[in-house]
Amino acid sequence: MFEFLLNPIYQGWIVQGLLLTVEITLFGVLLGLILGTLLAIGDIYGGKLAKGAIAVYVEIFRGSPLFVQLFLAVYTVPAILNVQIDHYFLAFLVFGLNSAGYQKGYMKGAMETILGDQMQAGLSTGMSKVQTLRHVILPQALRIVIPSWTNEFCSLTKSTATLAYVGLFDLVSAGMAIKGITYQILPVWIVIGAIYLVWITGFSKIMDMIYERKKIPGIELVMQS
Amino acid sequence: MDVWQQLTFLLGGVPLTLSISVLSFLIGIAIGLPLAFVRAYEKEVAFLVSAYEKVFRGVPEIVLMLLFYFGLGPIFPFPFSNAFFVAAFVLGLRSGANQSQIYRGAIRGVGDEQMIAGVSIGLSKWRAIWHIMVPQVFNYSTAGLGSEYALLIKDSAYVYVIGLAELMTKAIQLKSIPPGDFVTPFVLSAVLYIALTFPIAFSLDRWGNKRKKKIGL
Amino acid sequence: MTDLVMEARNVYKAYHSKIKKKEADSCGETPKQVVEAVKNVSLQIRKGDIKLIFGPSGSGKSTFLRCMAMLDIPDKGEIYLGAECLTKPGADLNKARARIGFVFQHIYLFRHLTALGNVELALRQVLKLPKEEARKRALAALTEVKVTDCINKYPAQMSGGQAQRVGIARAIARNPDIILLDEPTSALDPELTGEVIDTLRDLAKEGTTMLIVSHEMPFAREVAEEMIFYDEGKIVETGPPSLFFNAPNTDRAKQFMTRIINRTTRE
Ligand SMILES: Nc1ncnc2c1ncn2[C@@H]1O[C@H](COP(=O)(O)OP(=O)(O)OP(=O)(O)O)[C@@H](O)[C@H]1O
Ligand SMILES: [Mg+2]
Numbered sequence: 001m002f003e004f005l006l007n008p009i010y011q012g013w014i015v016q017g018l019l020l021t022v023e024i025t026l027f028g029v030l031l032g033l034i035l036g037t038l039l040a041i042g043d044i045y046g047g048k049l050a051k052g053a054i055a056v057y058v059e060i061f062r063g064s065p066l067f068v069q070l071f072l073a074v075y076t077v078p079a080i081l082n083v084q085i086d087h088y089f090l091a092f093l094v095f096g097l098n099s100a101g102y103q104k105g106y107m108k109g110a111m112e113t114i115l116g117d118q119m120q121a122g123l124s125t126g127m128s129k130v131q132t133l134r135h136v137i138l139p140q141a142l143r144i145v146i147p148s149w150t151n152e153f154c155s156l157t158k159s160t161a162t163l164a165y166v167g168l169f170d171l172v173s174a175g176m177a178i179k180g181i182t183y184q185i186l187p188v189w190i191v192i193g194a195i196y197l198v199w200i201t202g203f204s205k206i207m208d209m210i211y212e213r214k215k216i217p218g219i220e221l222v223m224q225s
Numbered sequence: 226m227d228v229w230q231q232l233t234f235l236l237g238g239v240p241l242t243l244s245i246s247v248l249s250f251l252i253g254i255a256i257g258l259p260l261a262f263v264r265a266y267e268k269e270v271a272f273l274v275s276a277y278e279k280v281f282r283g284v285p286e287i288v289l290m291l292l293f294y295f296g297l298g299p300i301f302p303f304p305f306s307n308a309f310f311v312a313a314f315v316l317g318l319r320s321g322a323n324q325s326q327i328y329r330g331a332i333r334g335v336g337d338e339q340m341i342a343g344v345s346i347g348l349s350k351w352r353a354i355w356h357i358m359v360p361q362v363f364n365y366s367t368a369g370l371g372s373e374y375a376l377l378i379k380d381s382a383y384v385y386v387i388g389l390a391e392l393m394t395k396a397i398q399l400k401s402i403p404p405g406d407f408v409t410p411f412v413l414s415a416v417l418y419i420a421l422t423f424p425i426a427f428s429l430d431r432w433g434n435k436r437k438k439k440i441g442l
Numbered sequence: 443m444t445d446l447v448m449e450a451r452n453v454y455k456a457y458h459s460k461i462k463k464k465e466a467d468s469c470g471e472t473p474k475q476v477v478e479a480v481k482n483v484s485l486q487i488r489k490g491d492i493k494l495i496f497g498p499s500g501s502g503k504s505t506f507l508r509c510m511a512m513l514d515i516p517d518k519g520e521i522y523l524g525a526e527c528l529t530k531p532g533a534d535l536n537k538a539r540a541r542i543g544f545v546f547q548h549i550y551l552f553r554h555l556t557a558l559g560n561v562e563l564a565l566r567q568v569l570k571l572p573k574e575e576a577r578k579r580a581l582a583a584l585t586e587v588k589v590t591d592c593i594n595k596y597p598a599q600m601s602g603g604q605a606q607r608v609g610i611a612r613a614i615a616r617n618p619d620i621i622l623l624d625e626p627t628s629a630l631d632p633e634l635t636g637e638v639i640d641t642l643r644d645l646a647k648e649g650t651t652m653l654i655v656s657h658e659m660p661f662a663r664e665v666a667e668e669m670i671f672y673d674e675g676k677i678v679e680t681g682p683p684s685l686f687f688n689a690p691n692t693d694r695a696k697q698f699m700t701r702i703i704n705r706t707t708r709e
Contacts, residue, residue, distance in 0.1 A: 061578075063375075063419035063426065065382035067393060072411045074401065080408035120513055121550035125564035125612060126540025135567060140554045154282050161285035165386070172287060186296030193284045193292060200283035216554045218598020 001187045010178050017174030018086075018195060021160045024170075027092050028156050030150065031122050032099025039100060040107035041133070044115070054104070061101030066160045069094050074166045087168055095159070099152060106148040110141040114177050150207040161196075171195060231409050233416060245312050245384060245391065246377040253373070257324025258362075262354050264325065265332050274325065281322035286383045289315045294387040312384040316377055323373050331365035332358065347425055357430070371429040375422040376417075378380035382418075392417055429434025445489040446524070447620050447651050448542075453509055453519035455480040455502075479505035481675035482519065487620060487653055494645055494662045495655045496697065497672035499662045501535040503655045504547065506672070507624050510653065511542050523619065540568045543613030543621035547655075548629050549605050557584060557608045558593045569616055583615035584608070587641045603634030607641050620651040622624040627658060657702060663687060 004010050007076035043054045060185030061069070073090040114137055175192040179185050226234070264274040290311055298306040305311055335358060343353030363370075382393035390398070392414050398409035457477045462531070479502030487493060496505050508514040510521060512528050512535050521528040523538050530588050552560050561580035565571045571579070584590055584707040587607040592600050602606065606626055615622050626642070627635040645652065656662060662669060663683045671694070672678045679686075679695045690696045 013284040022525065059419060059423065059426070060415075063422045064415040065393065065418060067382040067385070068396070068411060068415050068418060071397070072398075072415060075407040076411045117546075117548065117550045118552060121552060123513055123536075123539060123544070124511060124542075124544035124550075126536055126538075126542075126568040126616070127564060128536045131536075131567050136552050136554075136702065140552075143554065156285075158285040158287075161287035162383075170645060172285075172291075175288075175291075186292065186300070189288060189292035189296045193288045196285055196288060197280060197283040201279055204282075216598075217596040 001185055004178055004182045004184060004188070005049055005191065010174075010182075013174040013177055014168075014171070014192075014195065017169055017171035020163065020168060020170045021157065021196075022092055022199070024095055024160050024163065025153060025157045028095025028099050029153055031092070031096025032101075032103045032152070033149070035096065035100035036103025036105075037107050037138070039104035040111055041184055043104065043108055044111060045110075053065065058101045058104060061098050064084055066094065066098050066159045067165075070162055091163055091166070091168060095156060098159075099156060102152055103148075105143075106145045106152075107141055110144040111137055113144070114140045118162070121165065140216070143211075143216060146211040146214065150204050151205065154204060157196065157200050157203075226399070226402070226406075228409060228413075231406070232413055234399060235392060235395050235410070235413055237421075238390055238392040239417065239421070240379050241317070241389060241391040242378065245309070245316065245381045245389075246374065249316035249320050249381075250374050252313065253320025253324045253377075256318065256321025258328055258359070260321065261328030261332060261362075262351075264329055266350060266354065267331065276321040278322045278325055281319045286315055286319055286380055287386050289319075290383060290387050308384070308387045308389050311387060312381070312389055314353040314382055316383075318371060318378075318432055320377060324370070327366050327369035327373060328362055330369065331362040334365035335361045367432060368429055371425050371432075375425045378421050446486060446522075447489050447491070448487045448510065448524075448653075449522040450483055450506075450510060451479045451522070452484055453480050453506065453516045453521065454478075454482050455505055455509055455514060455516050457505075467647045467652065480509060480516070483675070484519075485653075485677070486668070487651060489651055489707055490649045491652075491667060492652045492654070492665050493665035493668045493670060495653065495670045495672050496657050496698075496702075497678075498661070501673050502675045503603055503672050504624050507544075507622050507653070507655055511539060511544050511622055512550075513544070522555050536568070537575045540564070540616060541619045543616075543618035545606070545621065545623040546611050547625040549597075549602070549609050551605055551612070553597050556596055557589060557600070557604075557611075560597075560608055560611045564612070564616055564675045566658050579615055580611075582685045583611040585613045586614070586644070588637075601634060602630045603637045604632060606634075606638050610638070610645075614645070614650070619647070619654065623652060623654040623656070625655050625657070627656065629648075659702060660685075673696075673698075686689060 035191070039054050039057070042050050048056070070091065073094045074087055077090070078085050104105055118136050119129070120134055122136045123129070127135065160170055161172045163170040175188050179188040182184065182188070235321055260274045260277065262268045263275075270387060281347050293315060294311045298311070339361065340353055343357035344350065348356065373377060381391055384391055385394045385397065388394070395415035396410040444547070451650055455468075455478075457479060459477060460602035483506055485493075495506070497503055505514060505673075507517045512521060512536065513695065519529065522597075523541060525536065527533060528535065528538050552563065555563065558580055561583055562576050565579055565666050566573070569576075581590075581593070584593060587606050587610050589600075589607045589611065592604050592608065595604075595610075599648075610621075610626070611624075620665070622680060623642070627638050630638065635658070639658060642652075642661070643665060651664070654666075666683055668680055669686050670677055671692070673694055679690060679692045682692075685691075686699055690699055
């Protein structure tokens, strides 16, 4: 049943699929972090117009399925612009933009629990608003949101299973290809599922360890209050 | 097809979207609530609950649907060859894992004193849980449950992979009708999904603000 | 006139609370739409001065102090730091605040930094000192407030008294022209108050210019050159401690002193 695992060709497909899954997730989380942080700052300090635009952005990306967003990117956007765009690039963009919608919320929440007193304290030492954001607010907020990133990473990784349906070769595509030849349907999906499970669980463990090491004594209390 | 015909066609998928999300949400409550209490109060078997949560946090819903429908369906036609069953089953179990975590947070919010008070008046552990904790737990989990339900609406799009004709599938079907409209079906379906999830996000926001004010005063 | 360090001229600050009628009813209090926390207050501080502000809770002392440091922007009036007018548009507030030390009622240490990091940060970022120089001065400041044992601890790992002394070190490390202290001991347990008061006493001996909001009466009597009784957004009466401890001129000050002295002796 599981003999296909010993075949080097199938092994190659699995590795190739896993790599795409991993790449898109990590790039997506990173783009989401940068964009999400900017959106959070914009939402806190921006004017009415900026706040409104950010709210619309978040509603669009959090209100509809990533699956649909992916189809929009891969079919609709090129159709409207009338150009060919690399699917890989589009997928990366969709995952990043989608993640930004969620990460904006995490960052804003974290920053708001810190902002009040810490901003005053920063200003009182002569630092500018930007310096205080950079040296006081963000270092704390970024640590507080580590557990949220871990969640974001898990859910984005799971969402990469949609990539197979827009013609990208991810882990699910690898499974389909192997299944198409071996007809070992159940074993193939068990193996593919297990690979996701090991990768996500292992990576979460590492993130938890990083959180434990980076965690500032007493700062998680801030989150609860 | 003009836009209205397309819209009507897509709307035909909404009942399925809603029934899958509602059903899996209910399954999620039935699984998540007991699991949360087991994890909180039965320390010896808590690891099993945590393993269950890890599996559903770590395996894509799409893969699970493919596994149960195409992998187990031929072996156990009843019930796994029924796509609707598989959809509600997978999303329900997944939601159970998520909801277990939501309720666990809520149990912490209610606090151990309530439980101790319950036991102190002579209730058994599980009776105290049922009569004292369960009613209060929902007060503390509204926000989490709201976003979980919105998530289920969005995740119901995955049932496309096992051929159920809900909103997402209908959009792809529309796209495939020659000459092939690549714009309207997906834009419309995105709008419909937003229309379905927005009321939840909106009421949650208002509820959250109200609660904040209450605590602040 | 050359030794004038800071001056407030007719400073006015009001808060426009956005309490809606419906919610205000549920609090049971009459809604105040506008809270005038500082009503045309003027004050001069010269080099080496130690002035002490005291008065009822909610009277606007913190607001006034924050206005002095431009952490709150006054609605009207002027704040001068030396010859420089801080309330003029275009004034470099960050530069000004670098010359004003501020100690907060609720301490407000940077939670992600150790004691050393807290003191160093402004030295590096604001004064742009090189690393070793900043470290040396931070250590000197921490030594001065006697918290060398906490150097590598995070705020959450310190006692309230230690944390507040680190807060004072953070304020004095860059040798500011003046230090503003907002009830530096009121958030502390009584047994921790003493160590912070000792630190302030040391600073006073060195001739540090200070404006302190405090209700520590024995301390006030010992170090303050001038006491300022502040009530309902105004300076009601000023004078040396002897005046307040013997016979204040205004009834309100008299009542307040009686209350506070009774409370202190009961403790
Ligand atoms: N940010 C703010 N927004 C609205 N009202 C405020 C704000 N800060 C202070 N106030 C109000 O201004 C008044 C003066 O407050 P302030 O904190 O300056 O008083 P205080 O004399 O320092 O009191 P305490 O001794 O309790 O510290 C109070 O009525 C307070 O409710
Ligand atoms: Mg105050």
